[in-house]
Amino acid sequence: MLDKVTNILIVGVGGQGTLLTSRIIAQVAVQMGYDVKVSEIHGMAQRGGSVVSQVRYGQKVYSPIISKGEADIILAFEKIEAARWLDYLKPDGMVIINNERVNPLPVMSGKVKYPDDIHAKVAGLVPKTTVVDATEIAVNCGNARAANVVLVGMLATAIGIPADEAEKAITAIVPARALEVNLKAFREGCQLM
Amino acid sequence: MKKLLIGNEAIARGAYEAGVTVATAYPGTPSTEIVNSIAEYPDVYAEWAPNEKVALEVGAGASIAGARTLVAMKHVGVNVAADPLYSFSYTGVNGGLVIISADDPGLHSSQNEQDNRGYGRFAKIPVIEPSDSQEALDYTKLAFDISEQFDTMVMLRITMRLAHSQTMTEIGERQEVPLKPYQKNAAKYVMLPGFARGRHVEVEKSLQQLQEYAETTPLNRIEMDDPSLGIITSGVPYQYVKEAFPHASILKLGLVNPLPKELIKSFAARVEKLVVVEELEPVIEEQVKSWGIDVTGKDQFTLLGEYSAEYLKQKLNGADEPLSFGLDKEVPARPPLLCAGCPHRGVFHVLRKMRLVVAGDIGCYTLGAISPLEGMDTCICMGASIGTAMGMEKARGPEFAAKSVAVIGDSTFVHSGITGLIDVVYNGGTSTVMILDNDTTAMTGHQDHPATGLTIRKQPAPKLEIEALVRAIGVKNVRIVDPLKIDELEAVLKEELARREPSVIICKRPCVLLPGALKPEYRFYVDDELCTGCKACIRVGCTGVTFIDEEKKARLNAGCIACGLCEQVCKFDAIKRAEVQ
Numbered sequence A: 001m002l003d004k005v006t007n008i009l010i011v012g013v014g015g016q017g018t019l020l021t022s023r024i025i026a027q028v029a030v031q032m033g034y035d036v037k038v039s040e041i042h043g044m045a046q047r048g049g050s051v052v053s054q055v056r057y058g059q060k061v062y063s064p065i066i067s068k069g070e071a072d073i074i075l076a077f078e079k080i081e082a083a084r085w086l087d088y089l090k091p092d093g094m095v096i097i098n099n100e101r102v103n104p105l106p107v108m109s110g111k112v113k114y115p116d117d118i119h120a121k122v123a124g125l126v127p128k129t130t131v132v133d134a135t136e137i138a139v140n141c142g143n144a145r146a147a148n149v150v151l152v153g154m155l156a157t158a159i160g161i162p163a164d165e166a167e168k169a170i171t172a173i174v175p176a177r178a179l180e181v182n183l184k185a186f187r188e189g190c191q192l193m
Numbered sequence B: 001m002k003k004l005l006i007g008n009e010a011i012a013r014g015a016y017e018a019g020v021t022v023a024t025a026y027p028g029t030p031s032t033e034i035v036n037s038i039a040e041y042p043d044v045y046a047e048w049a050p051n052e053k054v055a056l057e058v059g060a061g062a063s064i065a066g067a068r069t070l071v072a073m074k075h076v077g078v079n080v081a082a083d084p085l086y087s088f089s090y091t092g093v094n095g096g097l098v099i100i101s102a103d104d105p106g107l108h109s110s111q112n113e114q115d116n117r118g119y120g121r122f123a124k125i126p127v128i129e130p131s132d133s134q135e136a137l138d139y140t141k142l143a144f145d146i147s148e149q150f151d152t153m154v155m156l157r158i159t160m161r162l163a164h165s166q167t168m169t170e171i172g173e174r175q176e177v178p179l180k181p182y183q184k185n186a187a188k189y190v191m192l193p194g195f196a197r198g199r200h201v202e203v204e205k206s207l208q209q210l211q212e213y214a215e216t217t218p219l220n221r222i223e224m225d226d227p228s229l230g231i232i233t234s235g236v237p238y239q240y241v242k243e244a245f246p247h248a249s250i251l252k253l254g255l256v257n258p259l260p261k262e263l264i265k266s267f268a269a270r271v272e273k274l275v276v277v278e279e280l281e282p283v284i285e286e287q288v289k290s291w292g293i294d295v296t297g298k299d300q301f302t303l304l305g306e307y308s309a310e311y312l313k314q315k316l317n318g319a320d321e322p323l324s325f326g327l328d329k330e331v332p333a334r335p336p337l338l339c340a341g342c343p344h345r346g347v348f349h350v351l352r353k354m355r356l357v358v359a360g361d362i363g364c365y366t367l368g369a370i371s372p373l374e375g376m377d378t379c380i381c382m383g384a385s386i387g388t389a390m391g392m393e394k395a396r397g398p399e400f401a402a403k404s405v406a407v408i409g410d411s412t413f414v415h416s417g418i419t420g421l422i423d424v425v426y427n428g429g430t431s432t433v434m435i436l437d438n439d440t441t442a443m444t445g446h447q448d449h450p451a452t453g454l455t456i457r458k459q460p461a462p463k464l465e466i467e468a469l470v471r472a473i474g475v476k477n478v479r480i481v482d483p484l485k486i487d488e489l490e491a492v493l494k495e496e497l498a499r500r501e502p503s504v505i506i507c508k509r510p511c512v513l514l515p516g517a518l519k520p521e522y523r524f525y526v527d528d529e530l531c532t533g534c535k536a537c538i539r540v541g542c543t544g545v546t547f548i549d550e551e552k553k554a555r556l557n558a559g560c561i562a563c564g565l566c567e568q569v570c571k572f573d574a575i576k577r578a579e580v581q
Helices: A018-031 A079-084 A118-125 A134-141 A144-159 A163-173 A176-191 B007-017 B033-038 B052-064 B075-080 B082-091 B117-123 B133-149 B193-216 B237-244 B261-270 B283-290 B309-317 B343-353 B364-369 B384-396 B410-426 B466-473 B486-498 B565-569
Strands: A006-013 A035-039 A050-058 A071-076 A089-098 A129-132 B002-006 B022-025 B045-048 B069-074 B097-103 B154-159 B165-170 B221-223 B226-234 B248-253 B255-257 B273-277 B357-359 B404-409 B432-437 B477-481 B503-508 B522-526 B545-548 B553-556 B575-579
Touching: A006 A018, A006 A079, A006 A144, A018 A035, A018 A050, A018 A144, A018 A163, A018 B002, A018 B165, A071 A079, A071 A144, A079 A089, A079 A118, A089 A118, A089 A144, A118 A129, A129 A144, A134 A144, A134 A176, A144 A163, A144 A176, A163 A176, B002 B007, B002 B133, B007 B033, B007 B069, B007 B097, B007 B133, B007 B154, B007 B165, B022 B033, B022 B052, B033 B045, B033 B069, B052 B069, B052 B075, B052 B082, B052 B097, B069 B075, B075 B082, B075 B097, B082 B117, B082 B193, B097 B133, B117 B154, B117 B255, B117 B283, B133 B154, B133 B165, B193 B261, B226 B237, B226 B261, B226 B283, B237 B248, B237 B273, B237 B309, B248 B261, B273 B283, B343 B364, B343 B404, B343 B432, B343 B486, B343 B503, B343 B565, B357 B384, B364 B404, B384 B404, B384 B410, B384 B432, B404 B410, B410 B432, B410 B466, B432 B466, B432 B486, B466 B477, B466 B503, B477 B486, B486 B503, B486 B565, B522 B553, B565 B575
Parallel strands: A006 A071, A071 A089, A089 A129, B022 B045, B022 B069, B069 B097, B097 B154, B226 B248, B226 B273, B357 B404, B404 B432, B432 B503, B477 B503
Antiparallel strands: A006 A050, A035 A050, A035 B165, B002 B165, B221 B248, B522 B575, B545 B553
């Protein structure tokens, strides 16, 4: 068992399913016998705001939150959210970005332009950056909402989580009616890394 | 069996295992999931009370009648419940009673960041603070024993970071605790001055006994390591301390009121440098200082917000801030906003258009205060809108009232808006009060309340009719409108504002997130020929409509749920309907 703590930051827009994703990853870590802590955001920020879920696992985990410069992986469901939270990444950390644009209010109202090349800037700063059209892949699997599970598949391959453990966790957490699509999306994700 | 539980679920489990049979709360982030989870245990009576004061009074009654009872609320909810809190602390309990105060350092979802450990000293009750979900479960169980042993309610003070963090938790069995016998005992439970004087003596006695208990309870423990640095801490900051200073000696306090004076003195004597790490107020630090012990704390740590391991390392070790990529400064802010199709958007669009002074209240609609709607002048606390509007009128006269409204949600009106409206009627106010009735307590995650006609377990309940209620209060002018029919809403507002009498406008439309709330038979699209790029639709601040800079046109996106608001604000009829395929 790894001695060090693994830190995964899941960032996105309220309503994109960061909570569900963090629970899947945490469940995998539980199955593998790790100590696990997950920090979630409920309440007002969920209404379309910038949200972050944090998963930490290892032999012993104290703080439920990840410090700046300590995340092993940032899983971003939306492009600018990857940039917003990038300071939490370790120097040699990895970023997986869904190539999805959700306009925040200042963009919708035309006050600010959406920085469409932001994922390229992230990739310029972080060598281990992967940008993926996860929403498109999820649509092909049967439901756009499974995009987050595509990213979980990529994460699983990236950090060496056994696929059967991850599928067991997805089966435990995802509602039965959405399970088939999610497992398909997960397997697609695994192939991408 | 070990399970990942958020702190709130662990508290619910702990209460269940402790044999609780009555649980009551008013929803409020970060406390809501506690009684929500308890409602899943069929052998516990669970309810949403109309507000926290009622919740604690129901709790007091259940305790006096012999039941182990849990009462939960957010930190500012304790202010609402403060009246029974300060007297129930005198009567003491029969069945054990634990009150949860869920504080919110960092104001993730609140109007202030008050530190409710202060209530412990003020109300003379023990305060217990867990640092993870396992402790939340264990301490909740123990709190019921302490409550019964020392004849006092016990406050379990948590913070958002405990409430909403999942950690590994060992689940146990429920202990069936029979009701304690009920006996009339007026000298204990009737707080007349003559009786209360006697009870105050008892309160001081039991506090004395708690003081002794604090010295030996397993809730407080010393983790001795390197004596060059000693840290006194409690709650989630304990976890930050363990992470930041793995070799420091620690006095971890689980019981933060009353404090174990002798234990703290002996710990202080064993370490070279003594520091208190506590978020928000220097509750522990000031008491330790008052005993003449050399200790530091708030001279280096902030009174504001949440701490972290990283913050503590920087402050105490002088560690550098980690290098920044600086990209976070390049991206636009993403504040929370009203959902596409939210009925509140219609209200705030009209209020902005009419340039009214708006006394606001607490709920999703408080988001109407921020850009681009910017339709709110005040928001103080739950239920404050109506009293605030009344006060403005009494200060500036009825002409001012003719240009102002109070805005309050259905759940908030039931919580504490009713008495404000009674004041308006009784004292000759002419306020126009808009009750935004979306048939739920939306912001906290869609809890039912008396006016939804359903209980916490979704069982039918007698429905509080808001219209009949406000008429009974004496409001003669009561109007019901659909807030997404903005012309009608504006016309009704004009009529009611012109009246020199109190009016209530009930804006009735279910929250768009409720199942089956809105099922449009058509979808919308923008006719590019007609769209002039005027951005009128953009200014309603809906996530369903985007402006395409390159084409200078508006576009409806996948987020649109065809509520029809943008169709109504478009002066060029550019937003068209199409049949749903």
